[in-house]
Amino acid sequence: MSIQASSTEGSFAVLRRLHGLMREQRGWMVFGAALAVLSTLSGIGLLAVSGYFITSMALVGAGGAAINYYTPSALIRLFAILRTGGRYGERLVTHEATLRMLARLRVWLFARLVPLAPAALGELRSAELFSRLRADVDALEHAYLGVLIPMLVATVVMVVVVVVSLIYLPWLALPLLLLFLFGGGLLPAWALRQGRVPGATVVACNETLLALAADGLRGRAELALYGAEKAHADRLAAVVARQRRAQRRIDRLQALGSAGVMLSAQLAAVSALLLGLSALRGGLLGGPDLVMLALLVPAAFEAIAPLPEAWTQLASTLVSARRVFALADTPVPVPEPSQPSPSPSIRQHDLSLRGLRLRYGANGPWVLDGVDLDLPQGRHIALVGASGAGKSSLIGALTRLYPSEGSVTLGGSALDAWHGDDLRARIGVVEQRPYLFDASLRDNLRLARPDATAEQLDHVIEQAQLSDYVTGLPQGLRTWVGEDGIRVSGGEARRIAIARALLADPPILLLDEPAEGLDAGTVADLYAALRAAMVGRSVLLITHRLGGLADMVDEVATMRDGQIVDCIPVADYLARFDFSRGNEASFPVSTCCW
């Protein structure tokens, strides 16, 4: 399933599921919502009681009977305190709830994504989709603060105000209700619907813009050479203009939404005046009550003001939730055996592959098409072949990150029955592009063995020829690497990965083109590191380089079209090449030295 595909669940099902994820924080969420309602109502109450109070006092001043002014003035003070304290408490508690939810949601999503990587997350490698996932998770986190709270507060306020008006001025309840529904529901919902098409245009244009901007950077030489710079700029300008029109439309709709709330508030105030004046004349309503209502009604509409925004947020939350759930629900590509053999113990580590087949996608071509290979314990085999022959896929199949068919046995035990982690404890991998985490160098190294001692670390650092490098770093092993830290060159990254793999001390080591794209000096260091690392282990070395191979491996296996076509001693293999003259007649052309 692609992560672009949204699940087809209905909006309510999605919301219910989202709610399920938030269950643990329910106490905090309810508390926060209660405080939000309390402080909003207090603010409205403050104005209403103030209106009532000053009118009563004015009537006393104009010669009416004395009144009890202690109660309203006490209420005013109470509402002022509740309003102030409530707002502060509300903000703290709702943020507490959000932060709790955020932590929970990320851990949940991480746990769901682990078994999917990398086979079912292929598309996540694209930066665009990755940043979309990030935005989606953010959107889910803000569902509570941005959607739930404003909607809940508005609903409660609406009910309270309608009930109050039913008590004092029943006819007012009808226009109030209608205006509430219009300003807080119908108008924003309409604006949202109208904004759907321009909204999609904005998103689509943004993607095109990113692509075009990348063209302008990476393809600048071609643009200049072919005299296409002006055409490119025009194309960019056209997309910008299209996006601008859509954004303008959305902005107008949003403006209409908030202006609509304002208009509703004032029309409600006018209705209160009109109905109240008649009721006052008829003696059905007291003067202070009329003023109270006249202040209460517009104040109540302030609770509706955030609704247009909340509706928009709700729509994007639903879209995000669908995408995230669809991703989390992706079937696990390589399920663990239901009853893995408990921590298998084997005495030797002869690896044997028979008829191993692998393909990406149910209808794709077989990338591995019946691989037979024996890697006896301690043997070093180089795997060569043109790109696309399936060399790297073999690593994916052996580490069980990708689903495969056929049989793989380790020390005579079928690996199918093992838990993936047990398997990967014995088969270490040095990836072609090792990922370095945004953490200290030490943490990056200790990934595979968190309890490694300082001596063990020093040992693997020396083996991986990293000693000089680490000594040269300003903070040694504590130096921060990754996105926010120091830049690590390709050669250094691979040596770090080698040290990392060695620290786990696996009996079998798979190396994926460790020298690819490195210059000669770097390769020499790297090969020195590798030779030290390979001692006493079985090694499968995927490579394009013949230089230095004679000292590294015992045999060379050649791969073509997803099969191992021969596996011969390294000396015999190298004898096929005549180094004095470029001789391309012999297979394979592409592995010739360069």
Next chain:
Amino acid sequence: MGPALCRSRILEYPMTVSTTTWLREQVRPVRRLLVAGIASGGVQAVLVCVGAWLVAHVLDRAVLAGGGLTRLWPFVAALVLIALARFGLSLWQRRATFDAGAQVSDNVRNALEQRMRQLGPRWAVQQSSGDIVTRCVDGVQALVPYYAGYLPQVALTALIPLLILLAVLPADPWSALILLLTAPLIPLFMVLIGDTAERASQRRWSRLRRMGARFMDALSGLTTLRLCRATAREEALLAASGEAYRQETMAVLRIAFLSALVLEFFATVSIAVLAVLIGFRLMWGTLGFEQGLFVLLLAPELFLPLRALGTQRHRRMEAAAAAEDLVALLAVPDGTTSVEGAVTAPVIFAARQIALAFEQVDFGYEPERIVLCDVELEVAAGTVLTLVGSSGSGKSTLFNLLMGFASPQRGCIRANGQDLASLEMNSWRQHIGWVSQRAHVFHGSLRDNLLIAAPTADETRLQRALKAASLRSVVARLPQGLDTPLGEHGHGLSGGERQRLALARAWLRDAPLLLLDEPVQHLDAVTAAAIDVAIDALAEGRTVIRIAHRLDNLADDARVAVLADGRIVEQGLVGELRALHGAFARLLATDCAA
């Protein structure tokens, strides 16, 4: 500097002076629109005052003088008119300020595009990270809300309370005094909000972002985590870090929300105090009801703009962050890479055959870093010259000079005797076909990508180009053939295919000078052979300069120039050079040993 420090430097964006100035400078062209928007906001505030007086007047007449609708309806009708006017004005305000923001972002985008053009391809290829693209596209977008929302709100926050104070003063000087006592606190709030709270909320955002970054880091490295069997531990760490961040963040928030609490406190308390004081003065008869009610209605409006400003603050932070990137990009020094516009009366170049001569050419991207030194080369029309040399010896720079992406600091390059510097660049570039190692794949279809080299080519020519570059199998694979959008849903081009795309473009270009950068990429034998044949066919009868990475298959009679550290150290036929045991022979030897 510790890792924590260096990370916070990246994540928090203090408004540096230059950024602030830059943001302010962008206002100039849109000043009229902004002023119109702000004026509209001011008029709305005046209307609010008038509306409050109308309501106060109607209620005063009704409650104290027993006035009914028959006499008061004009006032109520005026209220409706005011409501409609405010509705219209607020729409108009949004329209003006949005246009202002949009215009600024258009201006900045144009400036960026122009800047990229000036900086040229040399600079562009150095920008290895796609980050800069995203940052610019998103950054330009982030400017819109700053000019459309934040800036007008700042002005209104200064303007509206002043207007309201002026309205209250004649009605009730005592209340005006109370508000005036709180009024000096308003700038204080602004400082509180604009400074302390901003810093606190920046810290809060940086923490949230850091946690988000950690989560995304874990997802990016999921495969590595699985290979290292570290997923369970990472999950626990994520949960723990979520918890730690929550506690830290809440500690920050408890203080950050205090400034909002202060604002809320003053807003609420001043209303409560006003209400109580007005009430008692009404009872004592020292204040008219109409005036008292008017003040009570207006008091909350005084604090509204401040609250609104609080909700806009994040826009300022986002714009500041974006501006930082944009300013940095706009301020990249030109260096020596720009060549356009150097000559006053450029000569249009036209020729069927091209003979090239480099005369004592010196070049360095920066004055102190010489890349080419005293290069003397001659290539007769219709002949082939092969450039060899280790990476960084200046081979690609030679191509950049030929394509006019840079110009020599000393000496000159002559085509058929004419100095390149005197030529109209586009007319010169039309005579060049370029086969790069990896053609840039532009956003669009394969057809678009071919037509960029020859916009007028017809279908037959395109098909012949595809055949010549062995790209027909690729077209067959794409669901909509030539018109399939590339780069989406996995319809990308592999490295080898991109090289063939470059070949097809050069074929379409049919230019007398061919610049050929041989592939390092490993291709399967059949394709490699097909491409060699295609290249040979293309080279027929043209002047060719080729960069060779593989030395073993050079024919004995090929003419070679050996570059080392920017100098031509040997020139001659392969056979002679090999016998010479000089630089070429050494290069050949090291190349095979690596």
